[in-house]
Amino acid sequence: MALSLAFKKPSLKGSIQVPGDKSISHRAIMFGSIATGKTTVEGFLMGDDCLSTISCFKKLGVQIDVTDDLVTIQSEGEKYWEEPSEVLDTGNSGTTTRLMLGLLAGTSFHSVMAGDESIAKRPMKRIINPLREMGADIRGRHDGQYTPLAVQGTQLKAIDYTLPVASAQVKSAILLAALKADGQTIIHEPIASRDHTEIMLEHFGATVNREDHVIKLEGGQKLTAAHVQVPGDISSAAFMIGAALITEDSKVTLTNVGINPTRTGILDVVEKMGAVIEVEEKETAGERSADLTIYSSDLKGTEISGDLIPRLIDEIPLIALIATQAKGTTVIKDAEELRVKETDRIAAVVTELSKMGANIEATEDGMIIHGPTVLTGADMTSYGDHRLGMMAAIAALVASSEVVIDDPECISISYPNFFDQLNLLTN
């Protein structure tokens, strides 16, 4: 059902804990299912994507119990997974689909994976190519480019592979397959992407060698159950950071946000644009986290490209919105990956912000935005993409009239209590 949002020059005040990190939550379920013993996960993201991951592993016979504040995974180890009698439904989640391919390839059974309309359009060859080099038997439409995908598990062998795209999903699928492969797998990563898989491998007792953009993992290592503390998701926090920055007289504190350096590109960029943010790092065992306090700020345009892109890839719709409120020109380059996300995020962001009067144009691999612009109300389309839905809602805070969002429900993919938290900060 469509949602109408009208705000009159709101100031955002208060403190919230944004929901758990999506990437880490997916991986906690996967690693807990591979490991032997009882894994407990605190701060798990109860978003639709992570619930898809839980449902897939339940279909493999893994015992997973969910309560309000703890997820418990009781596993005998991946050797005891069962051949699923149903299709594994990965919903809207690219991470679930791609990482699971790496896991299913090395089992001893047959399985089939499929997701929603958006997943059916997302490229899978980038995962299947290296997995086939490892000996995997995977079939799908267009020679394995698209779901549904059928996997006949088999014994895998190690590979030496250079990643052609800076993608943590490709890297992680190979690493998960490498755990079951004969020999040492070597991955060369020209541009660093998020390293939650490497961190969690170590947390569950594996030895991973990481030096100068090269990752080495010996096959046959056994994982031991662990406790995982999931920090708040910086990709979700980004929307509240943006909201505080572009509204007047705001001061917002976001507690316990993950600040893994492979994810903090958003902080680097807004600080370069002139944002005033205080970062108070906490003592944590695994992934790093901090309390962030964000103040309304006068922003100026900037350029975003190269190695920075994977460190803020999911934040670009929000950054584009911020740029409409900044003085001068913002240029985003090298971000062609946006074209193969839940929707084509370059086309969608430019179309939707243009409806509100933004001065924005698309390029092959990014966009150019001239600011500042007074945004007007509009009927906004989310394309079923949670990040587009949230961009529209944050844009409504500074719009001169009512903004209508067509499918606000899709936001529960990564941020189930988004509107509750936004209400809390605006009231």
Ligand SMILES: O=C(O)C1=C[C@@H](OP(=O)(O)O)[C@@H](O)[C@H](O)C1
């Ligand atoms: O590994 C992950 O958890 C993710 C990696 C990124 O995708 P790519 O690997 O396709 O860049 C990101 O966009 C996605 O939201 C989550």
Ligand SMILES: C=C(OP(=O)(O)O)C(=O)O
């Ligand atoms: C691209 C995203 O996720 P996924 O690839 O897991 O669908 C996202 O959350 O913005």
